[in-house]
Amino acid sequence: MLARERQCRILQQFNTDAAAVLPICADHTLLTILIRNLPDNAILYSPEYSIINLTLDTNSISITNPCNDIASENLNV
Numbered sequence: 001m002l003a004r005e006r007q008c009r010i011l012q013q014f015n016t017d018a019a020a021v022l023p024i025c026a027d028h029t030l031l032t033i034l035i036r037n038l039p040d041n042a043i044l045y046s047p048e049y050s051i052i053n054l055t056l057d058t059n060s061i062s063i064t065n066p067c068n069d070i071a072s073e074n075l076n077v
Contacts, residue, residue: 002040002043002044003039003043003052006043006044006046006048006049006050007048007049008043008046008048008049008050008051008052009050009051009052010039010043010051010052010053010054011051011052011053011054012054012055012056013053013054013055013056014055014056015055015056015057015058016056016057016058020058035061038063039052039054039063042063042064042065046065050065051065051066052064052065053065053066
């Protein structure tokens with residue numbers, strides 16, 4: 001709903017077969033919150049009409065917005 005309000009698009013990319021990513025062994029509630037919170041934040045802190053990339057890989061899930069870089073001093077890596 002937030003994506004529609006801000007007119008953002010979410011592009012999904014699978015770099016592997018979906019069966020290779022799932023199932024993910026983690027706390028169901030916390031994983032659900034994470035998967036909901038990360039795209040919401042990407043949309044909320046991006047300009048309207050942004051494109052959000054959701055990428056599933058064998059060992060990772062990444063959510064990026066190529067139009068909205070974060071200064072390196074603001075990253076906690």
